[in-house]
Amino acid sequence: MAEYDGLKEVYLREKSIYHGRVFDVSERIVRLPNGKEAKREIVTHKGAAAVVPVDDQGMVTLVRQYRTAHETVMLEIPAGKLDSAAEDPLVCAHRELMEETGLKAERMEPLIRMVPTPGYCTEAVTIYLATGLSAGRAHPDEDEFLSVEQMPLEDAAAMVMRGELEDAKTAIGLLMAYTKLR
């Protein structure tokens, strides 16, 4: 990092704007490399885990759900928020996989700790490749409505390449899993 000190912003102070259930919002004042002060709007989020579950036949399990921010149904890899910023994303990954799809994984291999929007949000999503799958029983959260779907991983990766799967964690997870397993 020392070699990039010329790019660094120094934290000065922060004002809390909003305390929500999913995220908080604050205004942070930083000192820029040129000595001036600037205001940064920050969304603070606990983080999340996401899972690419691939079975021995090369089939991946995805979940379809309504996303009100985009007013559309989206097809995504299973994922969920950490219970707290301190929760091990691996624990969250196993829990969300089971809750949303009913799948249990013998192996969870981390693919990437991905940052969706580095410019203004603290969220990071750790994405795992889950293999050695067996069926349990799904139990979505109350107020969570999902449709579970399976397809060949190769077809899902081809959908990403055609721009048909818009969700960032889904696009990254599927391309990385396909590159690794093919």
Add this chain to the structure above:
Amino acid sequence: MAEYDGLKEVYLREKSIYHGRVFDVSERIVRLPNGKEAKREIVTHKGAAAVVPVDDQGMVTLVRQYRTAHETVMLEIPAGKLDSAAEDPLVCAHRELMEETGLKAERMEPLIRMVPTPGYCTEAVTIYLATGLSAGRAHPDEDEFLSVEQMPLEDAAAMVMRGELEDAKTAIGLLMAYTKLR
């Protein structure tokens, strides 16, 4: 969409919480498929464009910058916010490429319209593959401090596969460009 009506949430009303320079925040009340009401916290963002600039020798140009939300310097593809939600992302892509790297592109091919955080934010990032590059003069925004770096696209894609480039648009853009061009 009709086949997924069982997943749909119906918009009821919205309360504005915060009006910022980069994003707005609101609380939206929706009716769930089970008839109950639920509150959704929404970040409204104009959207952005991002560019994977690859020259005739297969070198990609990246920018390194400090990201205060993650308190670290990150290596990313060139990108920037749309001037307004109505701006053509292609116009934004050309502008941001020139501002951040000084590069002019003969060809801009859309790779994907990517949604970083579908659960709570309206942002979409259209990612382009830029080729036919020629050098102009970079002119970053005041208060924007960047370091421009070049490397073989193959090396950048390998960094993504090792989990070393965390930014979502960067990971997706590099993997898609590498898959397309190789």
